[in-house]
Amino acid sequence: MRIILAAAAVVMLAALAFAAPWLQFVLTLAIAKGFAALGVAVLLRAGLISIGHAMFFAASAYGAAFLARAGINDLGLLLILSVLVSALIGAIAGSFLVRYRAIFFAMLNLAVSMVFYALCAKLYGVTGGTDGLPVPIPAVFGIVFAEPVFKSILFYLSLMLMVLVGLVVHRYLDSPLGHALSAVHSNEIRLEYLGIPVWAVLLIAYTISAALAGLGGAIAGLAIGRVVPDFAFWTASGHLVLIAVLGGIGGVPGAFIGALFLELLHSAAVTVTDAWNLFVGITLIVVIMFMPQGIYGLFERKEAQSS
Amino acid sequence: MSRPILEAKNLRVAFNGVKAADGASIAIHDGEFLAIIGPNGSGKTTLLNICTGYIRPISGSVLLDGNDITRMSPRAIARRGVARAFQIPQLFSAQRVIDNMMLALAAKDGLWSAIRPLETAERRDEAKALLELVGLDGDTDRISSTLPEGHRKLLDIAVALALKPRLLLLDEPTSGVSALERFPLMEALMSALRQRRITALFVEHDMDVVARYASRVLVWNAGNIMAEGRPDEVFGNAQVRERVVGVA
Numbered sequence: 436m437r438i439i440l441a442a443a444a445v446v447m448l449a450a451l452a453f454a455a456p457w458l459q460f461v462l463t464l465a466i467a468k469g470f471a472a473l474g475v476a477v478l479l480r481a482g483l484i485s486i487g488h489a490m491f492f493a494a495s496a497y498g499a500a501f502l503a504r505a506g507i508n509d510l511g512l513l514l515i516l517s518v519l520v521s522a523l524i525g526a527i528a529g530s531f532l533v534r535y536r537a538i539f540f541a542m543l544n545l546a547v548s549m550v551f552y553a554l555c556a557k558l559y560g561v562t563g564g565t566d567g568l569p570v571p572i573p574a575v576f577g578i579v580f581a582e583p584v585f586k587s588i589l590f591y592l593s594l595m596l597m598v599l600v601g602l603v604v605h606r607y608l609d610s611p612l613g614h615a616l617s618a619v620h621s622n623e624i625r626l627e628y629l630g631i632p633v634w635a636v637l638l639i640a641y642t643i644s645a646a647l648a649g650l651g652g653a654i655a656g657l658a659i660g661r662v663v664p665d666f667a668f669w670t671a672s673g674h675l676v677l678i679a680v681l682g683g684i685g686g687v688p689g690a691f692i693g694a695l696f697l698e699l700l701h702s703a704a705v706t707v708t709d710a711w712n713l714f715v716g717i718t719l720i721v722v723i724m725f726m727p728q729g730i731y732g733l734f735e736r737k738e739a740q741s742s
Numbered sequence: 743m744s745r746p747i748l749e750a751k752n753l754r755v756a757f758n759g760v761k762a763a764d765g766a767s768i769a770i771h772d773g774e775f776l777a778i779i780g781p782n783g784s785g786k787t788t789l790l791n792i793c794t795g796y797i798r799p800i801s802g803s804v805l806l807d808g809n810d811i812t813r814m815s816p817r818a819i820a821r822r823g824v825a826r827a828f829q830i831p832q833l834f835s836a837q838r839v840i841d842n843m844m845l846a847l848a849a850k851d852g853l854w855s856a857i858r859p860l861e862t863a864e865r866r867d868e869a870k871a872l873l874e875l876v877g878l879d880g881d882t883d884r885i886s887s888t889l890p891e892g893h894r895k896l897l898d899i900a901v902a903l904a905l906k907p908r909l910l911l912l913d914e915p916t917s918g919v920s921a922l923e924r925f926p927l928m929e930a931l932m933s934a935l936r937q938r939r940i941t942a943l944f945v946e947h948d949m950d951v952v953a954r955y956a957s958r959v960l961v962w963n964a965g966n967i968m969a970e971g972r973p974d975e976v977f978g979n980a981q982v983r984e985r986v987v988g989v990a
């Protein structure tokens with residue numbers, strides 16, 4: 436049942452983008468942010484709130500820009516390498532961040548990301564300062580397409596990745612390691628007494644979450660065609676937490692539902708009125724008060740009733 | 743007697759001047775079911791905390807199979823075959839009962855497979871068998887925070903058993919368990935220990951339980967061992983009767 440629902444949603448997105456190509460850019464960005472929010476949601480399972488994940492989002496987009504400048508001009512290779520860059524940074528940062536909990540973890544992530552942001556903005560010679568760097572259109576299987584065609588390809592690729600990566604993350608969360616991750620939130624003492632190394636469980640999760648944010652960042656960089664320090668600004672990190680909570684952390688689709696919801700709401704709201712923040716604020720209040728499992732929780736509850 | 747599995751020597755621990763262990767030594771041998779009794783606050787739980795690496799003594803040492811484990815982490819000690827059930831159950835309260843069990847089973851064998859699901863038919867069966875043993879088969883799919891206190895204790899014990907330990911440390915296994923369930927629990931536990939050749943140490947307040955099941959009793963008082971021997975010997979000691987059995 437849930438699989439049918441998810442498949443229907445994906446087909447609908449593809450059809451929507453086909454019928455209204457102007458939506459493709461918005462949807463690509465939504466999926467990109469969905470990946471990053473999924474990264475945040477993975478850590479939320481352990482009760483850890485990162486207010487710094489936009490750093491990995493940005494790092495990967497900068498990675499794509501640098502790699503392109505170094506002559507790597509293949510979409511697949513760019514995506515894979517940029518994700519590896521963010522995963523590597525995630526593993527390094529994570530190795531000391533996962534020792535912290537609660538507010539300390541949140542603030543340290545924020546602090547590290549702010550340092551990263553400042554470096555991106557100040558190291559003009561390397562990063563192009565606040566102007567950022569271009570992320571040129573790469574070749575797809577050796578063919579360089581015109582911009583509109585490339586953007587379509589990028590959208591459909593993102594959609595496909597959303598399904599594939601989503602399934603992999605779902606498997607991970609359902610595995611012993613994934614359950615151990617949620618168990619960190621419940622009882623670290625018991626985990627230790629089961630002989631499970633909590634830091635390793637968290638470091639793996641942190642690296643995965645950084646890679647997910649990186650995948651989102653690489654897609655966003657390619658979609659926008661440019662990366663700027665604002666990718667890493669703390670408000671962007673806060674936005675990812677917002678998406679994760681809004682969409683719900685009960686399952687993988689939550690992050691994407693949250694991202695699609697906010698991006699579509701955003702594009703609707705800015706054309707109608709400038710009361711975007713008001714809309715978002717009220718939506719968040721409603722979700723937290725009445726739907727603690729997020730928007731995705733609505734689908735899960737239906738599932739439980741029907742099975 | 744053979745070499746002890748676990749040996750704690752000359753332990754000293756104090757909290758704000760209160761001595762929880764004051765030069766005491768204990769040893770537990772293969773196949774024993776050693777009971778530790780003593781008044782509240784005398785340091786019994788602290789003793790288990792030291793033996794499992796949760797706290798470090800000021801002085802003294804803990805040996806497992808003759809190897810010094812005094813400065814090891816609870817995780818390292820758990821991996822050497824020592825499992826613990828807690829006085830206050832330590833559960834993954836947001837998870838289902840069965841998931842608590844399966845994670846413990848996975849900790850023993852397959853934690854590092856990140857792609858295969860936690861729940862396999864085999865693991866589920868094994869978990870169910872242990873839940874049945876402690877009498878929790880009716881609660882399999884409940885979220886563990888919704889269990890009554892007594893059942894939380896039972897789950898905590900079942901989780902410890904799931905680790906297939908050689909040595910099991912039980913901190914007041916029957917406290918919080920209703921009087922009706924107490925003896926059935928002990929019978930089940932004893933048969934599991936015998937079947938799986940698990941040596942066990944248990945802290946206990948119920949003297950009927952101690953008298954019936956312990957192979958040896960150790961009386962802990964103010965960080966020292968006041969008396970030691972078979973249950974009938976220990977309960978025959980006037981000092982013990984006055985200080986410990988009377989209060990319990």
Ligand SMILES: Nc1ncnc2c1ncn2[C@@H]1O[C@H](COP(=O)(O)OP(=O)(O)O)[C@@H](O)[C@H]1O
Pocket residue numbers: 757758760762780781782783784785786787788789
């Ligand atoms: N972590 C701790 N910090 C401070 N005092 C403690 C701590 N653990 C135990 N104590 C104190 O040590 C003494 C022994 O406690 P405990 O080992 O729990 O006794 P028992 O299990 O025999 O009831 C008590 O006075 C208790 O308050």
Ligand SMILES: [Mg+2]
Pocket residue numbers: 786787788829913
């Ligand atoms: Mg105690």
